[in-house]
Amino acid sequence: MSEEVKLHGTWPSVFSYRVIWALKLKGIGYDFVEEDLSNKSALLLHYNPIHKKIPVLVNAGKSICESMIIIEYIEEMWPHTPNLLPTDPYDRTISRFWVKFAEDKGLAVWRMFRTTGKELEMAIKESLEMLQIVEEHGLGDKKYFNGEKIGMVDIAFGSILYWFGVNEDVLGVRLLESHKFPRLHKWFQFFLEEPVIKENLPDRDKMTVFFKRRRETLQASA
Amino acid sequence: MSEEVKLHGTWPSVFSYRVIWALKLKGIGYDFVEEDLSNKSALLLHYNPIHKKIPVLVNAGKSICESMIIIEYIEEMWPHTPNLLPTDPYDRTISRFWVKFAEDKGLAVWRMFRTTGKELEMAIKESLEMLQIVEEHGLGDKKYFNGEKIGMVDIAFGSILYWFGVNEDVLGVRLLESHKFPRLHKWFQFFLEEPVIKENLPDRDKMTVFFKRRRETLQASA
Numbered sequence: 001m002s003e004e005v006k007l008h009g010t011w012p013s014v015f016s017y018r019v020i021w022a023l024k025l026k027g028i029g030y031d032f033v034e035e036d037l038s039n040k041s042a043l044l045l046h047y048n049p050i051h052k053k054i055p056v057l058v059n060a061g062k063s064i065c066e067s068m069i070i071i072e073y074i075e076e077m078w079p080h081t082p083n084l085l086p087t088d089p090y091d092r093t094i095s096r097f098w099v100k101f102a103e104d105k106g107l108a109v110w111r112m113f114r115t116t117g118k119e120l121e122m123a124i125k126e127s128l129e130m131l132q133i134v135e136e137h138g139l140g141d142k143k144y145f146n147g148e149k150i151g152m153v154d155i156a157f158g159s160i161l162y163w164f165g166v167n168e169d170v171l172g173v174r175l176l177e178s179h180k181f182p183r184l185h186k187w188f189q190f191f192l193e194e195p196v197i198k199e200n201l202p203d204r205d206k207m208t209v210f211f212k213r214r215r216e217t218l219q220a221s222a
Numbered sequence: 223m224s225e226e227v228k229l230h231g232t233w234p235s236v237f238s239y240r241v242i243w244a245l246k247l248k249g250i251g252y253d254f255v256e257e258d259l260s261n262k263s264a265l266l267l268h269y270n271p272i273h274k275k276i277p278v279l280v281n282a283g284k285s286i287c288e289s290m291i292i293i294e295y296i297e298e299m300w301p302h303t304p305n306l307l308p309t310d311p312y313d314r315t316i317s318r319f320w321v322k323f324a325e326d327k328g329l330a331v332w333r334m335f336r337t338t339g340k341e342l343e344m345a346i347k348e349s350l351e352m353l354q355i356v357e358e359h360g361l362g363d364k365k366y367f368n369g370e371k372i373g374m375v376d377i378a379f380g381s382i383l384y385w386f387g388v389n390e391d392v393l394g395v396r397l398l399e400s401h402k403f404p405r406l407h408k409w410f411q412f413f414l415e416e417p418v419i420k421e422n423l424p425d426r427d428k429m430t431v432f433f434k435r436r437r438e439t440l441q442a443s444a
Contacts, residue, residue: 050323050355062312069318076311089298090284096291101272103322133272 005030006058008044010037012207014159016055017200018067021155022074024196025082067159068099071152084152091146095153098138098145102156105130109160112167113211114218120171127164128175131184139183143190150194158191162201169208170215227252228280230266232259234429236381238277239422240289243377244296246418247304289381290321293374306374313368317375320360320367324378327352331382334389335433336440342393349386350397353406361405365412372416380413384423391430392437 007023007030009016023030035044035054047056047063057064059077064070075084085092108126115123134157138145145153161176161184168175178185191197229245229252231238245252257266257276269278269285279286281299286292297306307314330348337345356379360367367375383398383406390397400407413419 050359064312064315065319066322069315069322072318073311073315076314089295090286092298093286093291093295096294097287100288100291100325137272 003060006033007031008033008035008041008047008056008058009054010035012202012210013054014163014202015067017162017202018155018159019055019057019070019074020200021158021196022071022084022152024200025084025150026074026078026080028074028078068103068152068156071155075152082149082151084155086146086151095146095151098134098153099156101130101133102153102160105133106156106160109164109167112164113170113215116219116222124175131161131164131176131181135181135184139187144187150191150197154187154191158188158197161188161191162204166204166207166211169204170211225282228255229253230255230257230263230269230278230280231276232257234424234432235276236385236424237289239384239424240377240381241277241279241292241296242422243380243418244293244306244374246422247306247372248296248300248302250296250300290325290374290378293377297374304371304373306377308368308373317368317373320356320375321378323352323355324375324382327355328378328382331386331389334386335392335437338441338444346397353383353386353398353403357403357406361409366409372413372419376409376413380410380419383410383413384426388426388429388433391426392433 005023005028007016007019009019009032011034020032033043035041037054040052044054044056045052047058048054048065051065053065055065055067055070057070057073059073064073071084085095105126108123108130111123112120112127138153138157142148144150145157164176176184192201227245227250229238229241231241231254233256242254255265257263259276262274266276266278267274269280270276270287273287275287277287277289277292279292279295281295286295293306307317327348330345330352333345334342334349360375360379364370366372367379386398398406414423
């Protein structure tokens with residue numbers, strides 16, 4: 001009982017889905033606790049007093065925060081295959097490099113959602129620059145970032161690309177044209193066809209409706 | 223020969239010192255390659271084509287970028303004591319949480335150096351908020367973040383605090399008063415007294431002169 005796994009998240013959060021994908025890939029049972037971010041639960045504030053954000057994983061009563069740190073925890077606690085990080089130390093380093101890159105540069109996609117005018121233009125430019133670097137340096141001729149099997153870096157960028165697509169819908173623009181990003185495009189098709197990913201994706205139309213409304217609220221209060 | 227370790231860095235970079243401290247703590251021999259960031263070497267661009275930044279560790283011909291990722295690589299490649307990360311998976315997670323916190327929030331200290339007016343005020347405010355959170359949540363009654371021994375989180379925040387002090391000198395202000403941050407202050411005294419740290423610190427007066435000049439240059443070109 002004390003070993004139970006709970007995930008606190010929200011349905012339209014791609015960051016919650018990062019953890020869901022990792023748990024499902026590893027075959028780890030868990031309970032999902034849907035949080036209301038407009039009225040944060042006492043439990044969420046208890047588990048993540050510093051950032052007060054989802055996702056939070058609770059394992060045997062102890063909380064782990066930050067989606068990609070949760071995934072590294074999952075890999076260490078349940079080291080069986082499929083491995084989410086490579087076993088070779090240098091390859092692990094390369095994975096961590098790209099995860100940090102996704103975490104740092106991926107913030108621009110979040111700014112796309114929140115901003116207008118010049119700031120929005122800048123956020124779009126930075127998001128596309130990030131993806132251009134991944135296109136040129138990240139994949140080479142590999143199917144996934146580590147080779148044949150989906151791993152931690154795929155999870156990091158997969159969630160960003162899905163979120164980028166929702167942003168395109170919300171803003172009514174088409175930015176990530178496949179002829180400009182052929183490797184990324186092919187990789188994303190593979191990613192979306194992975195059974196665990198395919199069966200565990202938030203509905204894109206529902207997300208678009210949700211985030212369109214949130215964007216309107218944000219702009220109205222700006 | 224192929225196993226040789228090289229560190230590309232610059233003398234006034236606290237991020238270079240993060241790696242120096244880790245290598246010295248582990249007792250790993252290395253050659254230091256001083257880079258000129260105003261005229262980046264072909265080798266640096268080859269080793270870090272994406273960020274074009276120091277520090278870069280080169281081990282057996284392969285490059286590793288990003289200071290805290292380099293330290294995790296060092297821990298994995300040379301797993302002997304002293305350990306820079308705890309051995310328990312949950313404790314490792316807590317360390318990774320604080321390292322990410324330092325990496326994300328520590329950027330405000332960098333902005334302190336680069337900005338003026340309202341932006342500078344905001345950067346100072348954010349830097350102090352970051353340190354306040356560490357004061358309240360990071361250390362408790364422990365000597366170091368993981369207990370009795372210096373580790374990865376101490377290295378992350380130690381470099382930030384040293385850099386914060388240089389910023390205070392450059393700006394001619396005193397912000398981190400010891401009575402407001404008693405735990406942090408005590409911890410930093412311990413940190414600076416560790417032989418490996420004490421013997422491997424960039425000269426603060428020289429740094430202040432260097433960064434005062436750089437700040438003037440930045441402002442003149444703004």
